Amino acid sequence: xxxxxxxxxxxxxxxxxxxxxxxxxxxACDTHSVSGVVSQRACVYCGARVVLxxxxxxxxxxxxxxxxxxxxxxxxxxxxxxxxxxxTSFSTDLREHDIxxxxxxxxxxxxxxxxxxxxxxxxxxxxxxVVGVIGDDVKAIAKKAEIKHGIRVIPVHSSGFxxxxxxxxxxxxxxxxxxxxxxKVEVKTPHSLNFLGDFNLAAEAWIIRDYLETIGLELKTVxxxxxxxxxxxxxxxxxxxxxxxxxxxxxxxxxxxxxxDIPFENIRFFGIKDTIRSLRKIVFSIGTEEHVKRFxxxxxxxxxxxxxxxxxxxxxxxxxxxxxxxxxxxxxxSLIEQFADLGIQTVLVGTQTGSKEEYEQxxxxxxxxTVILDDTNPTxxxxxxxxxxxxxxxxxxxxxxxxxxxxxxxxxxxxxRKHPLCGFEGALNFAMEVDATVxxxxxxxxxxxxxxxxxxxxxxxxxxxKQAKKEKPFDVIDLxxxxxxx
Amino acid sequence: xLDETKGLYKKRTGLKINPAxxxxxxxxxxxxxxxxxxxxxxxxxxxxxxxxxxxxTRHYRxxxxxxxxxxxxxxxxxxxxxxLKKGLENVFHIYNPDVVxxxxxxxxxxxxxxxxxIIKSTDVPEGKTVIFANTPSYAGSHVTGFSNMCKAMxxxxxEKKEGKKAKGINILPGYVEPSDMMEIKRMATLLNVPFTMxxxxxNVVATPNTGxxxxxxxxxxxxxxIRRAGNAIAxxxxxxxxxxxxxYELEKKCDVVPYIMKEPIGIKAxxxxxxxxxxLNGGNMDASLEFERGQLVDVMVDxxxxxxxxxxxxxxxxxxLIAMTxxxxxxxxxxxxxxxxxxxxxxxxxxxxxxxxxxLTESQVMIEEDxxxxxxxxxxxxxxxxxxxxxxxxxxxxxxxxxxRMGWPILDRVGHSYFPVVGYKGALxxxxxxxxxxxxxxxxxxxxxxxELVM
Numbered sequence: 001x002x003x004x005x006x007x008x009x010x011x012x013x014x015x016x017x018x019x020x021x022x023x024x025x026x027x028a029c030d031t032h033s034v035s036g037v038v039s040q041r042a043c044v045y046c047g048a049r050v051v052l053x054x055x056x057x058x059x060x061x062x063x064x065x066x067x068x069x070x071x072x073x074x075x076x077x078x079x080x081x082x083x084x085x086x087x088t089s090f091s092t093d094l095r096e097h098d099i100x101x102x103x104x105x106x107x108x109x110x111x112x113x114x115x116x117x118x119x120x121x122x123x124x125x126x127x128x129x130v131v132g133v134i135g136d137d138v139k140a141i142a143k144k145a146e147i148k149h150g151i152r153v154i155p156v157h158s159s160g161f162x163x164x165x166x167x168x169x170x171x172x173x174x175x176x177x178x179x180x181x182x183x184k185v186e187v188k189t190p191h192s193l194n195f196l197g198d199f200n201l202a203a204e205a206w207i208i209r210d211y212l213e214t215i216g217l218e219l220k221t222v223x224x225x226x227x228x229x230x231x232x233x234x235x236x237x238x239x240x241x242x243x244x245x246x247x248x249x250x251x252x253x254x255x256x257x258x259x260x261d262i263p264f265e266n267i268r269f270f271g272i273k274d275t276i277r278s279l280r281k282i283v284f285s286i287g288t289e290e291h292v293k294r295f296x297x298x299x300x301x302x303x304x305x306x307x308x309x310x311x312x313x314x315x316x317x318x319x320x321x322x323x324x325x326x327x328x329x330x331x332x333x334s335l336i337e338q339f340a341d342l343g344i345q346t347v348l349v350g351t352q353t354g355s356k357e358e359y360e361q362x363x364x365x366x367x368x369x370t371v372i373l374d375d376t377n378p379t380x381x382x383x384x385x386x387x388x389x390x391x392x393x394x395x396x397x398x399x400x401x402x403x404x405x406x407x408x409x410x411x412x413x414x415x416x417r418k419h420p421l422c423g424f425e426g427a428l429n430f431a432m433e434v435d436a437t438v439x440x441x442x443x444x445x446x447x448x449x450x451x452x453x454x455x456x457x458x459x460x461x462x463x464x465x466k467q468a469k470k471e472k473p474f475d476v477i478d479l480x481x482x483x484x485x486x
Numbered sequence: 487x488l489d490e491t492k493g494l495y496k497k498r499t500g501l502k503i504n505p506a507x508x509x510x511x512x513x514x515x516x517x518x519x520x521x522x523x524x525x526x527x528x529x530x531x532x533x534x535x536x537x538x539x540x541x542x543t544r545h546y547r548x549x550x551x552x553x554x555x556x557x558x559x560x561x562x563x564x565x566x567x568x569x570l571k572k573g574l575e576n577v578f579h580i581y582n583p584d585v586v587x588x589x590x591x592x593x594x595x596x597x598x599x600x601x602x603x604i605i606k607s608t609d610v611p612e613g614k615t616v617i618f619a620n621t622p623s624y625a626g627s628h629v630t631g632f633s634n635m636c637k638a639m640x641x642x643x644x645e646k647k648e649g650k651k652a653k654g655i656n657i658l659p660g661y662v663e664p665s666d667m668m669e670i671k672r673m674a675t676l677l678n679v680p681f682t683m684x685x686x687x688x689n690v691v692a693t694p695n696t697g698x699x700x701x702x703x704x705x706x707x708x709x710x711x712i713r714r715a716g717n718a719i720a721x722x723x724x725x726x727x728x729x730x731x732x733x734y735e736l737e738k739k740c741d742v743v744p745y746i747m748k749e750p751i752g753i754k755a756x757x758x759x760x761x762x763x764x765x766l767n768g769g770n771m772d773a774s775l776e777f778e779r780g781q782l783v784d785v786m787v788d789x790x791x792x793x794x795x796x797x798x799x800x801x802x803x804x805x806x807l808i809a810m811t812x813x814x815x816x817x818x819x820x821x822x823x824x825x826x827x828x829x830x831x832x833x834x835x836x837x838x839x840x841x842x843x844x845x846l847t848e849s850q851v852m853i854e855e856d857x858x859x860x861x862x863x864x865x866x867x868x869x870x871x872x873x874x875x876x877x878x879x880x881x882x883x884x885x886x887x888x889x890x891r892m893g894w895p896i897l898d899r900v901g902h903s904y905f906p907v908v909g910y911k912g913a914l915x916x917x918x919x920x921x922x923x924x925x926x927x928x929x930x931x932x933x934x935x936x937x938e939l940v941m
Contacts, residue, residue, distance in 0.1 A: 011576075032558060035570070037554075038554075040536070042533045042537070061501075066508055067509030070508035092502070093505065098624070112500070129591070129596075130592045134596065160557075161561065398540055401543055401547055401548050405699040
């Protein structure tokens with residue numbers, strides 16, 4: 001990589017690698033971002049907020065100056081089957097006076113006002129940066145408020161500076177455990193489960209709930225998509241936990257195993273293969289023969305209906321290349337497979353908060369020459385998107401305009417997704433979305449208008465990419481054999 | 487979703503519900519983007535910077551880049567000095583901007599970092615500039631942050647060269663869209679006014695698609711131009727909340743005479759802006775601008791009956807609201823409620839004076855309030871139209887009232903970056919939007935027998 005030195009800052013060398021199966025490679029991850037870099041990462045508060053916010057009938061109070069509440073007001077995109085309370089923004093809007101004299105009085109008033117007005121089932125209080133510094137005793141206030149109002153008031157320790165987004169996930173898990181309480185349920189409900197790490201974006205959790213109910217299994221709660229306080233409390237009586245978003249929920253699953261004796265399994269409902277494998281895993285773990293039968297019927301029906309339609313899209317997509325830059329590793333792993341099913345090869349994969357194990361998986365799942373990045377920035381993304389010749393970027397809010405400026409199509413697999421992308425239905429939606437963006441005529445318009453006769457320089461860049469291609473051929477690997485996760 | 491908004495308005499003491507403002511740093515970041523080759527730097531936790539970039543990206547649909555001091559527990563205990571020093575070093579080394587504009591956050595302000603001192607003790611590479619603004623999130627609002635960063639540009643950059651003859655006019659556009667900044671420049675150019683405008687985000691956050699990503703787009707006011715602002719004859723500051731501080735700073739530091747004016751939104755405010763430029767620079771009204779004005783008046787005559795007497799509730803940022811309230815009154819509409827989340831008693835006085843002059847005894851103006859209050863008041867006293875940013879859509883839907891999107895942020899529609907609301911062209915666009923919103927609503931909801939082809 002001849003240009004590597006100018007594009008990648010010295011301190012980031014270890015967070016970038018080009019997949020070489022002959023070598024024993026490891027990426028540096030789980031590090032703090034260095035001061036002064038343009039990182040795509042967020043903070044502890046952000047992590048806690050995204051995990052807890054979908055709990056529908058709770059009031060979520062952001063304790064701090066207004067910004068943290070403003071930027072997270074109804075951006076989660078998770079749907080509710082009942083209360084819409086979680087989509088309302090509540091905060092204490094701390095002012096100068098409160099910073100000097102403390103924000104406790106305001107917080108107490110805010111809890112009172114919210115409980116009287118909205119009668120929520122519970123209240124979550126998110127501590128932001130300054131609260132961690134001015135020393136408000138949020139815990140004591142929450143305790144008093146519980147006694148006064150007779151509902152759970154749960155502090156979330158999410159001061160932004162106290163770690164990374166991942167620590168925020170953990171803080172959220174602690175809040176959920178706090179809600180569930182220490183007591184164990186000895187007799188578990190047979191054939192029941194909790195679905196951890198789905199946030200019901202665009203109704204995704206409902207699709208999975210529908211499958212499980214068709215099979216005859218009982219889904220106690222989703223954590224936290226469309227979850228209610230009561231459903232979360234009932235979660236302790238489930239026979240098993242299944243974990244999708246491993247980055248945010250593995251901790252909770254482990255704790256629940258330890259505290260309540262509930263074993264857990266990793267599953268993923270993105271893509272038809274993953275969906276079938278995951279359902280099978282669940283059915284074989286908690287179902288009876290009858291359940292297995294129903295599972296087989298369901299899968300046969302769905303597959304017969306959706307697979308040909310997905311295949312039809314494959315013909316329009318085969319040979320395209322994709323760059324992935326997402327929050328956590330589990331999603332990237334799913335996406336690599338899902339794209340491969342559509343004939344699309346992953347040439348770049350990166351995450352904000354992926355773990356060592358996940359990066360190792362990327363190396364296994366992707367071909368030789370695939371660029372692997374941890375906690376990257378726009379400059380690196382631009383460089384590698386161009387170098388790998390990716391046609392599609394998958395990312396979040398901040399990456400979208402970057403892709404567009406480069407004339408590269410884009411898929412939001414984050415809060416802003418508008419169609420469910422999980423299960424059989426989601427696999428089709430996904431194919432449709434990929435087709436809609438990558439095959440849009442707009443990309444030709446971006447590239448064709450050259451009024452000042454730039455053909456010369458264009459041919460130069462072309463030859464460069466050709467060379468780059470020669471140097472690092474990408475192999476297509478058969479994921480059905482190598483990528484088996486289950 | 488807000489069908490449940492209950493109860494009569496009662497002042498709350500602790501709780502903000504659905505804010506009508508956000509925090510200072512994001513305004514500072516937006517202002518800083520209006521400097522050529524400037525990288526905004528957020529001195530605080532990583533999340534702040536991430537949120538600001540995300541929000542700005544959603545509004546402008548262009549890549550927004552900024553760096554952060556990435557505070558950790560350690561920084562909170564020992565101060566953020568080493569983070570900022572190391573941060574600046576990295577920023578210049580890796581991203582090579584001409585300028586770094588540092589804004590503080592609630593965290594760095596609360597732990598008491600002296601950003602000025604830290605920068606002073608940092609080796610800034612030759613030919614590069616570092617400016618900073620104190621932007622505590624717990625004071626003012628995003629508008630205050632914008633204003634503070636504009637002021638910082640003057641404080642750290644503008645100079646008066648002694649013995650040199652003053653010339654040209656400074657224009658401070660205020661917290662408006664890139665399209666508006668472009669239109670302000672177009673008007674000044676048509677009037678043959680030699681001017682410096684800062685900040686100028688018009689070719690920074692509304693860049694053309696070329697198939698290439700440019701971390702520092704061509705636009706933005708250069709440091710040289712901001713320096714020269716100290717030698718201008720006068721400063722025309724548009725929007726007192728976002729521009730007045732910088733204009734007064736220029737007066738204090740460089741003796742440049744300040745003129746604080748409304749944002750040139752609506753016909754009267756645009757007239758005043760143009761007259762002020764002509765008064766300061768001499769010359770005559772440009773024929774094409776006069777033509778545009780004539781067209782605007784013509785349309786106002788054509789459609790006045792459609793909006794006359796309609797009740798409108800407005801929310802958003804003070805500078806936009808002051809000009810818009812004047813304009814809707816000029817259109818014969820009744821602004822029953824004008825609300826901002828930003829603090830500032832002058833705002834109340836100014837709007838109240840307009841109400842008084844128009845004989846609007848029932849109308850209300852509020853500061854430091856939120857959208858829950860706005861909704862409660864609309865429920866108590868219904869309106870025909872809401873004018874405000876994207877967050878108004880919940881209320882518009884709940885009350886089945888049309889919404890004209892104006893102000894910041896607009897997260898669900900396009901156009902604001904390209905079509906101005908300032909100037910005569912902008913006024914025409916506002917009328918088009920208001921009329922279309924009212925008539926579309928009528929078409930969708932009227933009785934079959936009232937449904938008409940020609941309106």
